[in-house]
Amino acid sequence: MLSGMYIHIPFCLNKCNYCDFLSFKSTVEEREKYVDAIISEINMYPKFPLETVYFGGGTPSLLTPEQVKRILSNLDIKEGAEVTLEVNPKTVDFEKFKLFKDAGINRVSIGIQSFNDEKLKMLGRLHSSSQGEEAFFLARKAGFENISLDLMFSLPNQSIDDLKDDLNHLFSLKPEHFSIYSLIWEEGTDFFAKLEAGVYKETENDLEASMYELIIDSAQKNGYIHYEISNFSLPGKRAIHNTKYWKNEEYLGIGIGASGYFENVRYKNVLKFPEYYGKILDNVKPILEEEFVNDDEKEIYEYILGLRIIPDxxxxxxxxxxxxxxxxxxxxxxxxxxxxxxxxxxxxxxxxxxxxxx
Ligand SMILES: C[S@@+](CC[C@H](N)C(=O)[O-])C[C@H]1O[C@@H](n2cnc3c(N)ncnc32)[C@H](O)[C@@H]1O
Ligand code: SF4
Structure with a gap:
């Protein structure tokens, strides 16, 4: 039975230079209106006992703990479920982490990206390396025992030594889990424009492969299991929610631009606020496109997604x-x-x- 829910929070303080995720600047009022709308959308689906809930973004940590609590109170969450919130270091303090925990969040995924201040500036991040690290310590102090950190590599002008520094810093913190993504040059981003203008160059294939090998090797030496292409965990700390995607299980996707997989249909929600709010007002699911997955396609998904889980x-x-x-x-x-x-x-x-x- 379906047991996972993804909730998209499309708000960020600022757009990072490399990112094309669906996210916008917002006011307090807009965020409140959006929370009301996603609760209405949630109530358009049957209530499933959920083993995982994942607030992704955008920057879900821009919501208040009360808003998160209000959303969660509309869900049937099983005892022991994994409830994750993506966090941008610039949006949190100790008190907020504590309140998120009281609201029912038990896993945070913090967007660190790099521990190098120069690289963070180039990426358009609003926080410094020490603020990223501080967010990790504050989450620990607030009682989070399941913390994931997001990093990126293959950045413009990044050397193997730069990456080694980032990895050493990462391992010194000992998070339960980390994801590390090779930079994707997304059309429409500031980075892409700079690539086209010749300001930045793509990383040579050989260097990128050496970087990836270094990540895998040093993660293993530090006790991490490379369990998915971009994901590493301490034993027993795999991301349960994401593992549902890779196991080709059904899940609900809630919010603007969210994807879901329900009753053999893969769907994507509308991408624009007026359409989203219009559908919610009409009490209609805000779905933009749907694709029925037949048995043959399901089998292919099973293999392609399944192979991503390296040990399984x-x-x-x-x-x-x-x-x-x-x-x-x-x-x-x-x-x-x-x-x-x-x-x-x-x-x-x-x-x-x-x-x-x-
Ligand atoms: C929705 S964001 C995570 C939370 C929060 N928005 C933040 O950035 O602090 C998901 C992750 O995707 C990764 N990401 C975003 N754009 C990317 C790109 N163009 N190439 C590679 N990774 C990217 C980043 O590591 C980012 O942390
Ligand atoms: S990387 Fe995260 S904080 Fe930056 S724009 Fe994308 S979603 Fe927002």
């Missing part, structure tokens, strides 16, 4: 067994009885491996 992998059926055996011969997968997982080479070239299934 997949158990293919029918014609996909032959494909996986071919990929073993080419060195991309490793076979263990009827189970296949990405090899070291497969992890480095994961997108090429996934393409073979389409």
């Amino acid at each position: 992998g997949i158990t293919p059926r029918g014609k996909y067994i032959n494909l996986c055996d071919e990929l073993v011969k080419d060195g991309f997968l490793v076979k263990n009885n009827s189970n296949y997982t990405l090899s070291q080479k497969g992890v480095l070239m994961a997108n090429d491996v996934f393409d073979k299934f389409i």
Whole structure:
């Protein structure tokens, strides 16, 4: 049964130079109106006992703890559920962390991006390295025992030594979990314009591969399990919510621009506020597009998403067994009885491996 919910909070203090996530500047009134609307949207779906709730953004930590509590009070949350809130360091203090915890949040994912002040400035982040670190300590002090940190690599002019410094800083904090994403040059961002103008250059493939290998190697040396392409955790601390995506389980996506997967349909919500509020007012789900997933497509999703969970992998059926055996011969997968997982080479070239299934 469906047991996960993603809630999109499309507000940020400022737009970072590299980011094309759906987010806008907002007033206190706009945020209050939005919270009312998402509660109405939540109530358009049946009540499922939820094992995971994920507030993503944007910057969900721009909401007040009372608003978060109000949203959660409209959900049926199972005992022991994972309830995550994405946090931007610039929006929190000790008191706010404590109140988020009292409101029912038990996992925070803090957007650190880098511990290098020069890089943070280039990224357009509003916080310094020490403010990022401070946010981590404040969350700990407020009682959060499950903290994830977000970082990025392959940044313009980033050297291997810069990355080593970031990783050393990260491991010194000992978060339960971290995600580290290679920079994506998104069209329409300030970064993309600078790339086109020749101000920035893309990282050479060889350097990017060396950076990724360094991350994997040093994470393992520090006790982290590389359990998904961009995600690392201490034992037993995988992100339960995101794991539902990779296990191809259904989940509800709530809020403007949110994606969901419900009753065999993958859907995406409308992207504009007037449309969103209009649909909510009419008591209609604010869905922009829907795609029915048939059994064949479901099987492909199962393999492509499943392979992302590096230690678990997949158990293919029918014609996909032959494909996986071919990929073993080419060195991309490793076979263990009827189970296949990405090899070291497969992890480095994961997108090429996934393409073979389409
Ligand atoms: C919604 S944000 C997380 C929370 C909060 N908005 C923040 O940035 O502090 C999700 C993460 O996606 C990553 N991200 C955003 N844009 C990216 C890009 N163009 N390339 C790679 N990673 C990106 C960042 O690491 C970011 O923390
Ligand atoms: S990276 Fe985070 S804080 Fe920056 S614009 Fe994107 S969603 Fe907002």
